[in-house]
Amino acid sequence: MTSTVDTPADAARPTPPSGLVTVARAPGWVRYALLAVGLLTALWLPNGLYPAVAVDILCWALFAVAVDLLLGFTGLMSFGHAAFWGTSAYVTGLVAIHLGLPFPVAVLAGALTAAALAVPIGYLAVKRTGIYFAMVTLAFAQLVYYVANEWRSVTRGENGLQGVPRELFGLDLRDDYYFYYAILPIVLLGLAAAWRIVHSPFGRVLVGIRDNPARARALGYPVHRYKLTAFVLSGFIAGLGGGLFAVGHRFVSLDVLHWTTSGKAVIVVVLGGIGTLWGGVLGAAIVVRLEDWLSFSGFEAIGLVTGGIFVLVVLLFRRGIWGSVAALVTRWWAARRR
Numbered sequence: 001m002t003s004t005v006d007t008p009a010d011a012a013r014p015t016p017p018s019g020l021v022t023v024a025r026a027p028g029w030v031r032y033a034l035l036a037v038g039l040l041t042a043l044w045l046p047n048g049l050y051p052a053v054a055v056d057i058l059c060w061a062l063f064a065v066a067v068d069l070l071l072g073f074t075g076l077m078s079f080g081h082a083a084f085w086g087t088s089a090y091v092t093g094l095v096a097i098h099l100g101l102p103f104p105v106a107v108l109a110g111a112l113t114a115a116a117l118a119v120p121i122g123y124l125a126v127k128r129t130g131i132y133f134a135m136v137t138l139a140f141a142q143l144v145y146y147v148a149n150e151w152r153s154v155t156r157g158e159n160g161l162q163g164v165p166r167e168l169f170g171l172d173l174r175d176d177y178y179f180y181y182a183i184l185p186i187v188l189l190g191l192a193a194a195w196r197i198v199h200s201p202f203g204r205v206l207v208g209i210r211d212n213p214a215r216a217r218a219l220g221y222p223v224h225r226y227k228l229t230a231f232v233l234s235g236f237i238a239g240l241g242g243g244l245f246a247v248g249h250r251f252v253s254l255d256v257l258h259w260t261t262s263g264k265a266v267i268v269v270v271l272g273g274i275g276t277l278w279g280g281v282l283g284a285a286i287v288v289r290l291e292d293w294l295s296f297s298g299f300e301a302i303g304l305v306t307g308g309i310f311v312l313v314v315l316l317f318r319r320g321i322w323g324s325v326a327a328l329v330t331r332w333w334a335a336r337r338r
Helices: 019-025 028-048 051-071 082-099 103-125 130-150 176-199 201-211 213-218 223-249 259-272 278-296 302-316 320-337
Strands: none
Touching (some): 028 176, 051 223, 082 259, 103 130, 130 259, 201 223
16 A cells, blocks of 8 residues: 555646645745745844734744645644644643743643543544534534533633742743743744644644645545544644643633634634645734734724735635646746746
């Protein structure tokens, strides 16, 4: 059995332009230059923006990449990923408050709990497709929201968890500027893991399942098992972002489990570009920065502006911002090689 579901006939078909394809086919120096620009931007970010906003961008970037792993590479639209983001936030807060462990350990505990929660939810959800899959994930997310709201002895209900510590071997991380650089390696590891997943033989199988699940099944691939694995991995990465978000804000509220949180993550992915992976990072930066600017300007109908931008992007940039730019670069590169 081969490690991909492509056939010679498929190889002859033109590949739809995407950020991953463009970068993969670019010369080596271009790929290294893009990587260097990305790392330099990440290092500069808290100097150009309010550090708390920069921290939020990192957290939401992880969340968006987790959602894109399902939506863009597995073809599964999840409206319930707030369950994993929020569950990890609560577990991280509880571990940090009651056990006093370093925040990376607390975040890892939260992410592992999110992954464990993704197993039963994913097992039931991946047997459905399309809108039915989305509704099943939304239903489970609302169930988790209800449990968190009612289990007041643990979650403190509407009051939330307050005073989540940023303990790291005695270092003073109360300043968001220093906390940003403390979590940056964790975020980069999460993004690198997502990149490795989609570039592995496993990721190629996921794309094949997304494009033609019947053919993948005929080739002997256990489709449901692959989908479940992708679902759990996506839940783990979303959990990393949720745990860091809890420590970054030092507060966990029921909003982290609300269905609008899942919807915002989907909007971020569509805005940046579905199936581009790094489009989620760009989309997170745009949405978080825009919301921060609007809130400080005194504008209250923030959802009206972000929703309007989302509609414009869907109508004018069908591949999202990153995907549309990548498509233009692909055409320019092809014309230059003729």
